[in-house]
Each structure stands twice: as structure tokens, then as C-alpha cells.
Amino acid sequence: MVTESYSSTWQACLSQIREQTSADDFAKWFEPLVPLDFDGTTLQLRVPNESYVYHIEKNCLQFLRPILYRLFGMKTRLRYVMPKAQAATPVSGAADTTAIGKFIAQTDTANIKNPFVVPGIRKTIIDPQLNMNYSFDDFIEGECNRLARSAGLAVAAAPGTTPFNPLYIYGSSGLGKTHVAQAIGIETKRRHPQMQVLYVPMNKFQAQYTSAMLNKEFNDFIQFYQMIDLLIIDDIQEIAGKEKTQNAFFTIFNHLQLAGKQLVITSDKPPVELKDIEQRLITRFKWGLSAQLVQPDYETKVKIIRHKAARLGADLSEEVVHYLAENIDANVREIEGALSSLVANAAFMNKRITTALAKEILKVYVRISLKEITIDDIRAVVCEYLGIDARIFDSPKRTREIAQARQIAMFLSKKHTKASLTAIGAAIGGKNHATVLHACKTISNLTETDKAFRAQMEEIEKRVVMKTKG
Numbered sequence: 518m519v520t521e522s523y524s525s526t527w528q529a530c531l532s533q534i535r536e537q538t539s540a541d542d543f544a545k546w547f548e549p550l551v552p553l554d555f556d557g558t559t560l561q562l563r564v565p566n567e568s569y570v571y572h573i574e575k576n577c578l579q580f581l582r583p584i585l586y587r588l589f590g591m592k593t594r595l596r597y598v599m600p601k602a603q604a605a606t607p608v609s610g611a612a613d614t615t616a617i618g619k620f621i622a623q624t625d626t627a628n629i630k631n632p633f634v635v636p637g638i639r640k641t642i643i644d645p646q647l648n649m650n651y652s653f654d655d656f657i658e659g660e661c662n663r664l665a666r667s668a669g670l671a672v673a674a675a676p677g678t679t680p681f682n683p684l685y686i687y688g689s690s691g692l693g694k695t696h697v698a699q700a701i702g703i704e705t706k707r708r709h710p711q712m713q714v715l716y717v718p719m720n721k722f723q724a725q726y727t728s729a730m731l732n733k734e735f736n737d738f739i740q741f742y743q744m745i746d747l748l749i750i751d752d753i754q755e756i757a758g759k760e761k762t763q764n765a766f767f768t769i770f771n772h773l774q775l776a777g778k779q780l781v782i783t784s785d786k787p788p789v790e791l792k793d794i795e796q797r798l799i800t801r802f803k804w805g806l807s808a809q810l811v812q813p814d815y816e817t818k819v820k821i822i823r824h825k826a827a828r829l830g831a832d833l834s835e836e837v838v839h840y841l842a843e844n845i846d847a848n849v850r851e852i853e854g855a856l857s858s859l860v861a862n863a864a865f866m867n868k869r870i871t872t873a874l875a876k877e878i879l880k881v882y883v884r885i886s887l888k889e890i891t892i893d894d895i896r897a898v899v900c901e902y903l904g905i906d907a908r909i910f911d912s913p914k915r916t917r918e919i920a921q922a923r924q925i926a927m928f929l930s931k932k933h934t935k936a937s938l939t940a941i942g943a944a945i946g947g948k949n950h951a952t953v954l955h956a957c958k959t960i961s962n963l964t965e966t967d968k969a970f971r972a973q974m975e976e977i978e979k980r981v982v983m984k985t986k987g
């Protein structure tokens with residue numbers, strides 16, 4: 518390809534791009550682009566600012582790539598050039614962009630395996646890993662999430678400069694932690710397109726850390742994370758017990774804090790209840806603001822159901838909406854599940870969505886959310902956890918180990934079921950109520966005095982509760 522002709526080739530590209538975009542998008546995102554140079558492989562495009570790079574990389578590559586390949590050749594790479602004033606300052610420490618590129622690729626869930634040069638002239642653009650379905654527009658406000666939502670909006674308006682740093686959002690599963698965390702990222706990117714935003718679930722961070730250590734790229738790993746202006750870590754509790762990852766995260770946390778960068782952290786529990794996480798990290802989590810998400814109240818449920826139904830394109834009568842809100846007493850994820858199952862069933866069977874149909878579908882969901890813990894559930898968990906054969910558990914055998922397993926099961930049955938002491942005794946080894954009472958006292962004493970035993974009890978109890986959550 519002759520370099521002089523790149524301008525006219527770009528014009529040909531533009532007319533093909535025009536066919537693939539709306540007139541507005543075309544005028545906004547493509548008309549301002551200016552081809553500066555083409556050396557046979559790299560096409561340099563001048564873009565007005567960084568938001569163009571972000572938008573093109575995120576939303577346009579799929580149709581842009583074939584056009585560029587067709588007209589400029591299969592090896593074409595893109596390089597973005599920004600006017601000087603817009604360009605970000607260089608990353609301190611002259612980051613090695615190839616190694617850093619690896620971390621970007623690893624976090625790339627957005628299925629853009631980018632064949633182009635991602636680094637602009639001066640700055641690497643990080644794919645923020647945001648899911649556009651999780652914006653604030655789609656996050657219904659209620660008493661249950663007011664603090665987290667408004668703190669999140671404040672953070673997005675001025676990341677790093679509010680007292681909410683870190684912003685620590687916690688609550689049980691399915692209450693909207695991931696959604697609100699993503700929404701903060703989306704809103705930040707919308708208001709400050711030049712900022713480096715990254716959403717990363719803790720397990721992914723952990724995996725990146727491990728592979729960085731294996732490949733002796735620890736410094737690149739740290740450097741990559743230090744480039745970020747808003748770092749969103751989802752499900753921080755998963756760092757528990759992983760000391761080295763905690764150290765790495767501590768380093769990153771401190772660097773970002775000192776540099777006035779923003780952290781948003783989510784967790785299934787408040788900082789004080791985190792287990793197996795270094796105290797110095799927990800202390801830092803408490804520095805900013807902790808905001809809890811709780812179950813939505815009736816009014817909020819109604820709003821969420823209306824909103825999600827509209828999104829699914831379903832027309833629900835007020836009666837059905839209120840029926841659902843009254844009868845689903847679970848987290849938002851289950852509300853959503855029940856609703857989409859209802860809509861799908863109606864469409865599939867070509868039925869109207871009536872309260873009767875809702876009732877039928879809900880039977881499944883209500884059973885899940887109301888399932889009670891039984892003594893059998895507890896016995897199964899205890900046996901499995903302690904590696905005891907259930908038949909031996911039920912036999913008259915009386916080793917110390919088996920006796921204690923039965924005591925644990927009795928204690929948990931007393932705590933988690935409505936069964937009487939007599940019923941518990943009868944179900945576990947045919948004992949009388951006095952034996953059960955004694956077991957409860959023994960276990961509760963042990964829990965208070967023996968730390969290792971307490972940890973074990975907590976783990977068993979967690980599994981018991983999990984078991985009934987479906």
C-alpha cells in the first residue's frame with residue numbers, strides 16, 4: 518500500500534463504517550478522526566481525546582476490524598494519537614507495556630482480543646471490565662441501598678477526593694453488591710473518560726497474582742495496578758487465608774491511597790467480621806465508609822419488579838406485580854430469577870401472565886427461599902465435614918470422636934431448628950433431653966475456650982446454612 522493513499526483509503530473505510538453505524542454515532546465518533554500516517558502496518562489516527570479510544574476499543578472493533586483488514590490489509594494495527602493537552606502524563610517508572618499488556622489481556626472478559634496496539638502514544642488504556650447492564654439507571658433506589666448508592670454516586674463524581682475511601686460495600690449474596698460496584702465504575706468512566714478504571718473480582722486478582730509470581734512478573738503486576746485511578750475489588754472476603762496475595766494487595770492499596778486514587782471494595786461481611794485477613798488490611802478497610810446492603814422492603818421490591826419486567830419486555834398487571842412482591846421474600850437475584858422464569862413460561866406456553874400462573878411458578882421459588890434446616894441436613898453436614906460415616910454416627914458406637922460429632926449436631930439442631938430437646942435426642946442417637954442439654958452446654962463452653970474448635974464450629978455452621986440456600 519502506498520502511504521500517500523492512506524487518506525483516500527480512510528475515506529473508503531468511512532463510507533463502509535457509515536453503513537454500520539447510526540448517523541449520530543457516525544458523526545460523533547468517526548467524523549472527527551483524522552488519519553495521520555500509515556506505514557504499511559500501523560495506521561495512526563488522531564482522536565480528539567481518550568474517550569474515543571475507549572469507545573472504539575470497547576464498542577466498535579467488531580465491525581471496524583474487518584473493514585480495516587479489507588482496505589488496509591490483514592496486518593493492520595491501530596495507533597491512537599491524542600492532542601498534547603489531552604494526553605495523560607506518562608506512567609511513572611516507565612512501565613514495560615508489553616508485560617503490562619499481559620495483565621490487560623488476562624482481565625479481558627469483554628471478548629475483544631485486541632489485535633491492535635492498545636497503548637496510545639503516551640498511555641496504556643485499560644479495559645475497565647465493566648458490564649453496561651449494571652448502571653445506576655438500572656439500580657433501583659430504596660431504603661435498603663440508599664447509603665451505598667449515594668456514596669457510590671459521590672465517589673463517581675470525584676474519585677479519590679471524598680471521605681469515602683475506600684468505599685466498602687457489604688451485604689449477603691444477591692443484594693446488589695456487584696451491580697452497585699459496577700455502576701460506580703460506569704458512572705466514573707462516563708464522567709471522567711480519561712480515568713483508568715478497573716473492576717476485578719478477588720478470585721481473578723488472586724489468579725493474576727499467582728501467574729505473575731510463576732512468571733517472575735511481580736513488579737509488572739504491582740505496576741499495572743498502580744496505574745489505576747479507580748480500583749473496584751469485588752468479593753474481598755475471598756482473599757482470606759492467602760497471605761501473599763494479601764501482601765501484594767496491601768502494597769497496591771497503600772500506593773493508591775497515597776496517590777489520592779479511589780478504592781471500592783465489596784464483601785459479604787463487614788470489616789470486623791472478616792476472617793483470616795491481616796489486621797492491617799482490615800484497619801484500612803475501616804478508614805473510609807462502610808455501607809450495608811439489606812433486603813429490599815415491599816415498595817422497593819415493587820419498583821424492582823416493574824423495572825425488570827419492563828427490561829424483559831413483559832407487561833405485568835399491577836395485581837401480578839403486587840402478588841410477586843408480597844410472596845417473594847428473598848434477595849433480588851431470586852426475585853429476578855422468579856420473574857424471568859415467569860415471563861419465559863408465559864411466552865413459551867403462549868399464556869397471559871396472570872396471578873394464577875405466577876402462583877404456579879412461585880411454588881418453586883418460595884420453596885427454595887423458605888426451605889427450613891432439618892436435623893437430617895445438620896447430621897449430613899457434620900458427618901461430611903468430620904469425615905464420619907453416617908451409619909457409624911447413628912450406631913451405638915461411643916468413641917470420643919463420634920460422641921463429640923453427635924454433640925455438635927445436637928447443638929446445631931437446637932440452634933437452627935424448631936425441634937424440641939426430646940425430638941433432637943430421639944433423632945440423634947436415641948438420647949434423652951438431658952443428654953441434649955448437656956451437649957449444648959459442652960459445645961458452647963468449648964466454643965468459648967478453644968479457638969481452633971470455634972473455627973471448626975463456624976465452618977460447619979456456615980455449611981449448614983449454605984445447604985438450605987439451594
Ligand code: ADP
Pocket residue numbers: 655656657658662688689690691692693694695696697821849850853
Ligand atoms: P451480589 O453481588 O450482592 O451477590 P448482584 O449485584 O449480583 O448481587 O445482584 C443480583 C441481581 O440483582 C443482579 O442481577 C442485579 O442487577 C439485581 N439487583 C440487585 N439490587 C438491585 C436494585 N436495587 N435494582 C435493580 N436490580 C438489582
Ligand code: MG
Pocket residue numbers: 694695696751
Ligand atoms: Mg457479586
